[in-house]
Amino acid sequence: MSAAxxxxxxxxxxxxxxxxxxxxxxxxxxxxxxxxxxxxxxxxSCLANLLRKNLPDLRVALLEARENPPSQPPAERVPxxxxxxxxxxxxxxxxxxxxxxxxxRLGYYDSMQVWQAxxxxxxxxxxxxxxxxxxKSTYLGACCxxxxxxxxxxxxxQAAEVTECLTDTRLKSVKCGDSTMLAxxxxxxGSIIRASVLVGADGGNSWVRKAAGISRIGGEYExxxxxxxxxxxxxxxxxxxxxxxxxxxxxxxxxxxxxxxxVVVWSTSPETLSxxxxxxxxxxxxxxxxxxxEGPQRVPSFMEDNMNQSWSAGGIFSNIAYGAERxxxxxxxxxxxxxxxxxxxxxxxxTISGIASPKxxxxxxxxxxxxxxxxxxxxxxxxxxxxxxMAGQGLNLGLADVRALVDSLEKAHSSxxxxxxxxxxxxxxxxxxxxxxxxxxxxLQRLFRNQDTLLTHxxxxxxxxxxxxxxxxxxxxxxxxxxxxI
Amino acid sequence: xxxxxxxxxxxxxxxxTVTAVDPSIQLVQQAKTHAQLDPKTTxxxxxxxxxxxxLAQEHQNHQxxxxxxxxDVICLLEVVEHVTDVHSVLSSVxxxxxxxxxxxxxxxxxxxxxxxLLAIVGAEYIMGYLPPGTHDWNQxxxxxxxxxxxxEAGLEQVNVNGMVxxxxxxxxxxDWKLDPSDVDVNWIGTYKVKLExxxxxx
Numbered sequence: 101m102s103a104a105x106x107x108x109x110x111x112x113x114x115x116x117x118x119x120x121x122x123x124x125x126x127x128x129x130x131x132x133x134x135x136x137x138x139x140x141x142x143x144x145s146c147l148a149n150l151l152r153k154n155l156p157d158l159r160v161a162l163l164e165a166r167e168n169p170p171s172q173p174p175a176e177r178v179p180x181x182x183x184x185x186x187x188x189x190x191x192x193x194x195x196x197x198x199x200x201x202x203x204x205r206l207g208y209y210d211s212m213q214v215w216q217a218x219x220x221x222x223x224x225x226x227x228x229x230x231x232x233x234x235x236k237s238t239y240l241g242a243c244c245x246x247x248x249x250x251x252x253x254x255x256x257x258q259a260a261e262v263t264e265c266l267t268d269t270r271l272k273s274v275k276c277g278d279s280t281m282l283a284x285x286x287x288x289x290g291s292i293i294r295a296s297v298l299v300g301a302d303g304g305n306s307w308v309r310k311a312a313g314i315s316r317i318g319g320e321y322e323x324x325x326x327x328x329x330x331x332x333x334x335x336x337x338x339x340x341x342x343x344x345x346x347x348x349x350x351x352x353x354x355x356x357x358x359x360x361x362x363v364v365v366w367s368t369s370p371e372t373l374s375x376x377x378x379x380x381x382x383x384x385x386x387x388x389x390x391x392x393x394e395g396p397q398r399v400p401s402f403m404e405d406n407m408n409q410s411w412s413a414g415g416i417f418s419n420i421a422y423g424a425e426r427x428x429x430x431x432x433x434x435x436x437x438x439x440x441x442x443x444x445x446x447x448x449x450x451t452i453s454g455i456a457s458p459k460x461x462x463x464x465x466x467x468x469x470x471x472x473x474x475x476x477x478x479x480x481x482x483x484x485x486x487x488x489x490m491a492g493q494g495l496n497l498g499l500a501d502v503r504a505l506v507d508s509l510e511k512a513h514s515s516x517x518x519x520x521x522x523x524x525x526x527x528x529x530x531x532x533x534x535x536x537x538x539x540x541x542x543x544l545q546r547l548f549r550n551q552d553t554l555l556t557h558x559x560x561x562x563x564x565x566x567x568x569x570x571x572x573x574x575x576x577x578x579x580x581x582x583x584x585x586i
Numbered sequence: 587x588x589x590x591x592x593x594x595x596x597x598x599x600x601x602x603t604v605t606a607v608d609p610s611i612q613l614v615q616q617a618k619t620h621a622q623l624d625p626k627t628t629x630x631x632x633x634x635x636x637x638x639x640x641l642a643q644e645h646q647n648h649q650x651x652x653x654x655x656x657x658d659v660i661c662l663l664e665v666v667e668h669v670t671d672v673h674s675v676l677s678s679v680x681x682x683x684x685x686x687x688x689x690x691x692x693x694x695x696x697x698x699x700x701x702x703l704l705a706i707v708g709a710e711y712i713m714g715y716l717p718p719g720t721h722d723w724n725q726x727x728x729x730x731x732x733x734x735x736x737x738e739a740g741l742e743q744v745n746v747n748g749m750v751x752x753x754x755x756x757x758x759x760x761d762w763k764l765d766p767s768d769v770d771v772n773w774i775g776t777y778k779v780k781l782e783x784x785x786x787x788x
Contacts, residue, residue, distance in 0.1 A: 132624075132625060279620075280619075280620060280623075281623075282623055296623075296624065513599075515596055515600075516595070516596035516597060516598070516599035516600035517595075517596055517599075518595070518624070
């Protein structure tokens with residue numbers, strides 16, 4: 101046995117008896133793994149955990165740049181606004197043991213109510229849209245803190261002691277590999293990690309994606325998001341709310357594990373955000389309540405909107421416009437009244453009583469990598485695609501990627517084939533699916549940003565159709581839950 | 587007939603101890619290089635420029651001094667249609683196969699009109715999956731013919747299955763299925779040492 105291998109073996113034995121220590125590569129080594137995962141966030145650690153459970157004989161390394169593995173947030177504190185909206189399908193992918201550990205830290209919701217500024221329509225998704233059987237569909241989604249999720253996954257991984265968890269590890273170069281050469285990554289201290297498959301799970305600004313030379317299409321939105329936790333006067337009762345405001349950006353209120361706390365996610369222009377980020381809590385609370393507690397409105401008259409136009413001053417045209425608006429009103433209300441929806445009435449969200457956490461802002465973008473696979477490198481989750489948070493799809497899509505990647509690895513492994521044999525299938529499945537989801541969410545973003553009156557009528561009509569055509573609404577709910585294309 | 591080592595590597599990863607033999611030196615050299623990529627495949631015993639007859643001879647020479655009982659599995663996949671003396675190959679294989687529990691897998695193509703159209707005209711000339719001339723249709727064998735050759739070599743048939751494509755190649759992914767009733771083109775048979783022909787143990 102070479103000196104390097106012996107040192108590495110001795111170090112591993114030592115670490116086994118000191119599990120609270122993270123592992124440092126102090127001497128340069130050249131190690132082989134079946135799968136090396138770069139990025140120990142939600143998607144990367146979920147992938148490592150699934151591989152540990154489903155393909156236990158594979159040697160897996162999880163590389164993380166942070167110095168220490170994430171720790172569980174202390175109990176009895178205000179929920180952290182840095183959270184995900186997880187679908188039931190995502191919780192299934194995470195696994196039963198993770199779900200049950202997280203259970204009392206999840207903000208479950210049974211319904212999501214969506215409405216707009218200046219429009220009479222309301223759209224409510226319920227858990228019944230996912231499955232008509234009340235036994236099976238116990239919730240629509242659950243809001244989960246990032247810290248709690250990642251800490252739980254790391255706990256499971258480290259407790260099993262089979263995955264190489266390499267913290268405080270940063271890479272300086274990467275090679276994609278091919279059928280005759282393994283993928284490899286060199287760390288900042290010179291050690292080399294070779295793998296049959298190297299996974300980039302390192303987030304929207306993925307270093308792996310850039311180093312592999314994979315480009316992406318899309319762009320940054322003019323909007324940024326502001327998120328913080330608020331305290332409520334009354335419990336939120338397992339309901340989520342989202343209103344598209346006059347400036348187009350949605351303002352969402354999501355339940356947490358604490359019934360009288362909720363997370364606000366507000367997407368709007370950076371100017372508006374910095375204005376409100378600096379404002380005093382009282383003013384902000386007042387503004388939020390006035391936005392959220394205002395119900396559906398009449399669509400403003402086209403005439404009022406266009407008073408400056410000389411041809412709208414009067415005469416036949418204004419009569420036609422007036423008539424058209426009345427017809428549209430009748431259509432909107434008629435559809436709403438004929439509804440077969442189980443919860444047709446608009447529910448007023450609970451009143452916000454105060455700001456309970458620091459405020460965080462983050463830029464919003466919609467990007468799709470041109471390919472998810474190059475050589476022996478595979479990208480998952482935000483490294484592969486980023487999306488506007490309005491549909492709560494970010495991590496759901498990411499975990500669906502993880503599940504699809506594990507499937508392709510299992511397929512190869514079960515026949516003893518090279519693990520990278522079916523990466524092209526992972527790519528074609530997920531790239532196509534995600535493109536459709538991204539397209540849909542981006543289209544919605546563009547649609548709701550525009551406050552043109554005619555478009556508002558169209559949106560109202562559209563929202564009503566989705567609300568009242570059960571099969572369509574259910575299909576959308578299921579597609580969102582599964583992170584797949586319709 | 588290990589060729590580039592695709593099957594050898596898969597079997598090694600699934601836990602087998604593999605000896606891989608092929609008359610081509612160049613192909614086996616490539617196989618050896620590739621096998622170094624994965625720790626699970628580095629221990630494959632590759633023999634390039636070597637025939638199965640030579641392997642049988644080698645074991646015969648060591649018979650009295652080793653505890654070698656025979657191989658549990660011998661694979662002759664897509665080999666018999668390229669070999670001139672099938673009988674010699676089968677005799678050697680019989681002497682290398684473990685009696686009772688050892689199994690021989692032979693796959694080849696049947697000599698039918700359908701196999702000519704699909705495997706030669708279709709695969710070689712139309713779709714270009716293989717270079718023209720890869721296969722000589724006259725060397726394709728039916729299960730019955732192979733069974734006859736097996737019998738002469740002291741082996742008996744366990745079962746035979748056709749390997750059938752369930753989706754046409756033109757639109758999307760290939761999907762192979764084992765079907766005992768359709769041996770018109772590709773087929774694979776399982777064989778074992780004939781009971782009454784057990785080699786003498788000394």
